[in-house]
Amino acid sequence: MASQTLTRERAINPYDVSADALYTEDTWREPFAFLRREMPVSWRPESPFGPYWSAVTHETIQEIELMPEVFSSSWKRGNITIAESINESEFPNFIAQDPPIHTAQRKVIAPAFSPGQMIKLEAQVRERAKMLFDALPVGETFDWVEQLAIPQTLGMLCSLFDFPFEEWRDLKRWSDYGSGVSADNLTPEYRAEWMKQMGEMLARFDRELDARKGMPPTDDLLSRMVHSEAMGNLPALERLANIALLIVAGNDTTRNSIAGLVEALNLYPEELAKLRADPTLSANAAQEIIRWQTPVTHMRRTATRDVEVGGQLIREGEKIVMWYISGNRDESVFPNAERFDVTRENARRHIGFGHGIHRCVGARLAEVQIAAVIDEIVTRRLRVVPVGAPERLASPFLHGFNAMPVQLEQD
Numbered sequence: 266m267a268s269q270t271l272t273r274e275r276a277i278n279p280y281d282v283s284a285d286a287l288y289t290e291d292t293w294r295e296p297f298a299f300l301r302r303e304m305p306v307s308w309r310p311e312s313p314f315g316p317y318w319s320a321v322t323h324e325t326i327q328e329i330e331l332m333p334e335v336f337s338s339s340w341k342r343g344n345i346t347i348a349e350s351i352n353e354s355e356f357p358n359f360i361a362q363d364p365p366i367h368t369a370q371r372k373v374i375a376p377a378f379s380p381g382q383m384i385k386l387e388a389q390v391r392e393r394a395k396m397l398f399d400a401l402p403v404g405e406t407f408d409w410v411e412q413l414a415i416p417q418t419l420g421m422l423c424s425l426f427d428f429p430f431e432e433w434r435d436l437k438r439w440s441d442y443g444s445g446v447s448a449d450n451l452t453p454e455y456r457a458e459w460m461k462q463m464g465e466m467l468a469r470f471d472r473e474l475d476a477r478k479g480m481p482p483t484d485d486l487l488s489r490m491v492h493s494e495a496m497g498n499l500p501a502l503e504r505l506a507n508i509a510l511l512i513v514a515g516n517d518t519t520r521n522s523i524a525g526l527v528e529a530l531n532l533y534p535e536e537l538a539k540l541r542a543d544p545t546l547s548a549n550a551a552q553e554i555i556r557w558q559t560p561v562t563h564m565r566r567t568a569t570r571d572v573e574v575g576g577q578l579i580r581e582g583e584k585i586v587m588w589y590i591s592g593n594r595d596e597s598v599f600p601n602a603e604r605f606d607v608t609r610e611n612a613r614r615h616i617g618f619g620h621g622i623h624r625c626v627g628a629r630l631a632e633v634q635i636a637a638v639i640d641e642i643v644t645r646r647l648r649v650v651p652v653g654a655p656e657r658l659a660s661p662f663l664h665g666f667n668a669m670p671v672q673l674e675q676d
Contacts, residue, residue, distance in 0.1 A: 276577060278307035282588065283314055283347050285447055285659040288562070294603070297321055297591035306575030306585075313448035314347045317565075318577070318585035323595040323616060325575045326587045329566060330621040336566035336585065340506075343567040346662050347586050348446040372495065374486065374511075374626050382484065386421070387633050393420045394637040398645060401673055406652050409527055409669040413638070414520040421634060422515040427485035428473065439466040440516045443509035446662035466512075467505045474504070486511060518560040518618075519631045521658075521665025522551075523638050525558030527649045528669075529605035530642075536607045540643045547643065550607040551635035556615030557605045559590040562664045564619060590664055592616045648674040 280296040287293040300307060305322040320326050329336050343349045378386075397413055419433040428436070442462040445455070474491050477483075482492040490496040496507065530537050540546050565586045568579045579585055593615050594602045606612075618625035625631070642649065655669040 275308040276304040276306065278304065278309040278319055281309055281312045282319060283309075283312050283317070283448070283586075283661040285449065285661065288661060288664060289657045289659050291657060293590065294594065297588060297594060301591060301595060306577040306579075308577070312347075313451055314349075316583075317347055318579055318583060320575065320585055320587045321591040322575075323592040323598045323614075326589065326592045326616055327620050329574065329585065329587055330616075330619060332572075333622055335569055335572050337569050338566060342569070342582075343565065343584055345564055345566075346446050347563065347565050347584070348451070348662070349584075374489065378627055378630055383629055383633070386424070386630055387637075389424055390417075390421055390630075390634050391637045391640075393417060394634075394641050398641045403647075403673045403675055406670050406672050409649065409671045410520065410524050410666050411668065414523040414669075415516075417523060417634060417638065418516050418520040421519075421630065422512065425486050425511075425515060426473070427483070427487065432469075435466075435469070436512055436516065438462065439509065440512045444513045444517050444660070444663050447660050449659065463505055463509065466508065467501060470508050471504070514625060514627060515630075517663050517665065518625070519634050521560035521663060522554050522558050522617075522631070522635050524655070524666040524669050525560070525664075526554045526635070526638065527651060527671060528655070529554055529557055530649065531651055533605045534648075536605055537642075537648065539607050540639065541646070544640065544643050546607050547636045547639040548632070549609070549612055550639050551632045552612040552615060553605060553607055553609050554635060555617040555631070556593045556599065556609075556612055559593045559615075559617050559664050561617065561619075562590045562660070562662055563588050589616050589619070646676040648676065650674055 278300065280300070282293070282296055282300075287296065300319065300321045305320065305325050307319050307321075308316070309319065310316045320329055337343075338345055394417060397417055401407065401412060415437060416433065419436055420430060422428070422436060423430045423433060439462055442459050443466075445459065449455075450459075470487070473487050477485075477488045477491045480488070482488050490499075490507070499507065536550075540550060563586050565584050567584050568581050570581050572579050574585075593599070596602050598614060599609070599611065618628040618631070641647075650672050652670040652672055656667040658665045658667055
């Protein structure tokens with residue numbers, strides 16, 4: 266039996282699902298539907314990012330996530346994205362670590378999102394949402410991403426860091442570089458600019474970290490880092506990596522769900538009617554848009570030994586990409602999965618924030634931010650109407666938008 270397993274023919278993926286065009290052209294659904302039906306785990310021998318395995322069903326992705334000792338997140342083995350060439354495998358943030366380092370560093374960050382802290386953070390979130398909606402024009406075209414999604418999420422991030430809000434454009438630029446996974450970015454020129462931008466970010470945040478060292482500990486994330494044993498004396502590259510992680514996680518994912526909400530409500534206007542009839546559905550609707558949009562398209566792991574998953578033999582050292590965007594469309598878990606349904610009973614089963622030990626530490630804050638935006642739309646009796654096609658992000662890593670022209674209509 267062992268010899269049969271070792272010589273088993275690999276299921277060859279006919280699609281390169283890492284291609285930017287699938288996401289910019291919004292044509293990713295059918296390739297993943299095919300893979301879920303025909304080959305839940307498949308091998309792609311060629312891509313701009315090299316060969317890779319794909320896991321595309323909800324069950325298989327969860328199985329991989331729950332075996333961190335077999336499927337490593339460590340930067341030493343590769344990366345947490347398909348594109349290890351972006352950072353030459355030298356970007357050791359805490360989610361690009363395995364236990365016990367991951368466990369110790371995560372414990373530093375997690376208290377910032379405790380129930381007690383969330384009470385204070387939710388009040389800030391709702392205050393910012395009201396302020397931003399107050400400033401939006403009714404009946405005029407504007408960019409929903411630029412004027413609502415980005416300042417909503419970056420405003421919260423500035424609060425978490427106790428960072429000057431007037432510098433939010435710097436945070437956005439560094440976030441874009443920190444998450445810049447694309448075949449177009451696999452060039453020496455991009456690498457040089459990436460190094461420049463990350464160097465500027467580290468220099469700016471080192472000033473903040475140095476200031477915190479001379480102050481008593483507080484609740485902000487930077488203070489938690491410098492006053493902790495696990496993260497208080499990180500070398501420069503680890504400081505850089507962890508700051509970039511917090512910026513990307515606190516910005517890109519939530520803002521892309523908030524933008525995806527506009528598209529979902531436009532495709533399914535009856536769901537807005539349901540929310541108006543029962544505003545308490547906003548929390549579930551927030552879960553549903555995270556499932557439906559899936560702002561993090563994938564995460565990657567590397568096999569620490571030969572292992573069989575989904576009927577396929579994964580060899581030690583090979584990378585397997587967990588396509589969350591596909592797992593969240595798995596009809597065996599989410600009936601009529603393509604539909605955005607604010608009353609979906611199992612919306613919380615989405616894997617948009619991962620699963621197991623690496624599930625997003627700030628997931629609750631993201632949900633609160635999205636729900637606050639939904640509540641403002643509902644209570645103000647607004648319709649957010651797209652004006653032309655959005656500009657979609659060219660990336661197989663983050664599923665989102667660069668721009669989304671809209672107009673507000675008020676009933």
